[in-house]
Amino acid sequence: MTVDVKQFFSTELLAWYRLVKRDLPWRKNRDPYRVWVSEIMLQQTRVDTVIPYYERFMAKFPTVRELAAAPEEEVLKSWEGLGYYSRARNLQAGAREVVERYGGIVPDDKTAVASLKGVGPYTSGAIMSIAFNRPEPAVDGNVMRVLSRYFCLEDDIAKPSTRVGIEKRAVSLIPEGAAGDFNQALMELGALVCTPKSPVCLTCPVMEHCAGRLAGKETELPVKTKAKPPREELRAAVIIAGSGEHAGKVLVRQRPAKGLLAQMWEFPHLLVDEHGEDAALADKLARSLHEETGLLIRPTGRLMDADHVFSHIHWKMKIYEADLGAAVTGAGSEKAWPAAGSASGRAAQTLYAAEASAAYEDSAAASSAAPSRAKLPAHYRWIGREEMEQLTFPNLFLRVLNQYWANSKR
DNA sequence: AAGACGGGGAG
DNA sequence: CTCCCAGTCTT
Known part of the structure; x- marks a missing residue:
């Protein structure tokens, strides 16, 4: 992969994002706690679904300390209907950990953040990059789809090993000093343009060097094995x-x-x-x-x-x-x-x-x-x-x- | 590597 | 119907 094509991608995508990014509640500021809560809620959950939950949750538990001090049933009740309820329990456990070990301040430390309950590779990268602007990858389903298409990668994204490979590419694309915006740009593109079913390539800021599209494979990518029926x-x-x-x-x-x-x-x-x-x-x-x-x-x-x-x-x-x-x-x-x-x-x-x-x-x-x-x-x-x-x-x-x-x- | 773990929106 | 979504944890 030539440097030009990567450079082009990073520059154009970042510029595009700064122009068209959505005004979402968790983008009001970079408060690490707010970013953290949003990222947990957004796991396997659509933005439109999360918004009202997020607003209510932040009004009820505005700080790490208030979340840590709340009765667990209240936290669970705030999560009612969102699904994957262990997220709520883990989030509160994480908040209590932050209060006890870091004085209520989310640490600007990758290892510490990654060790919090419910925080995996994606979420730690998202928090570190969005809240602290650290050059960490935040590879979710959107990013795997976007990069699979742009670089025409045929690896099965259902395999854990594939995510690791894509993370390496993602890091190498992060523009100097713009990790947070760039990672969000990647996901924003996946959500608004490079969508799963019918990507709107003609409005895509990086279509002219998208290898997947140039190969006519944009709808076949990413490759993903089907889940077993329940x-x-x-x-x-x-x-x-x-x-x-x-x-x-x-x-x-x-x-x-x-x-x-x-x-x-x-x-x-x-x-x-x-x-x-x-x-x-x-x-x-x-x-x-x-x-x-x-x-x-x-x-x-x-x-x-x-x-x-x-x-x-x-x-x-x-x-x-x-x-x-x-x-x-x-x-x-x-x-x-x-x-x-x-x-x-x-x-x-x-x-x-x-x-x-x-x-x-x-x-x-x-x-x-x-x-x-x-x-x-x-x-x-x-x-x-x-x-x-x-x-x-x-x-x-x-x-x-x-x-x-x-x-x-x- | 595979299964457990919610719920809903889009086509 | 099918897919899959800003994934993580356990086995």
Whole structure:
């Protein structure tokens, strides 16, 4: 690669950026904390999605110290709906580290920044270059696409080794004293001009020396192996209407501290077999819930289906409605069950009633209290619409819950 | 090297 | 539908 073509790229791209750059909230100043927060939020997340979250987050946690001092649930709540929630926990852990080890000042030190939780090669480079104007590469998906095209590189960008190679090129392109602007220019070009599907080459400031375009390969590049499709999981979920002191409320539970949607709230659900009738699925769910909580629930019908696709799992949820079955005799409620009329549905319902009866006896013997009055495990809770504001729900459950309350209102 | 980890917007 | 987005961490 000749020096001219690189020189041309750097000069033209930088000039272009300074002319057309977007006025984004995190570009108001170079406060390293503001840059840091923005870069974490922008991981795998579009600019337009991030903007409102960023504004709210910075208003609520304006400094490293305030973020470090906040209760973790408040930070998580600020992240509600953004996804990849470990980002929020890691960001706060990083803030606490900065307070404890660096007196609340984000250090102008590559090694120190890179060691913060949730800060990988891209983010450390972004912080060092944008906040401190250090000549570090900040290679994200945009940059890999732009440079793959400009230099006509056919390496698979899904491979970790490819990013390392592109980082080397990226460093060599940084103009003296302009690391921050140049790195942002690279990403701005990828976002506005050199887009994945149909790049707008005719408006590109560096098109005349773009090797990918000159080879007619701009739409084939970058090369990237396809991701595997997410595995499917059928889940039976239930929204349980409380009664008595819990009237108007529903039962929710908090997920474990580790793993998918860690620490977030949800309504009860259970992984079930791909086959199975409504009554059988609801029955499994009811039994499982009884084991966990001691509660005896009575499914009353199917509420809705909800599909939710994560990057690695596809949840197909069948969502049932239930109330707290008081006595066993009422278990075969007449109108409610959708499978009513089908012989197998009735059979399963009968089975459920019998089991519930047995369970009731066990539970009553063990606790000498009505199951519905028994103390819930700590991670279960009855909540109304207002209490929802305190708890953090993934969007999937938020949508269903809101729809449930909208329907039950009239 | 491969999988876990959210959610949404664009074509 | 498919792709993929200002990625990181764990195995």
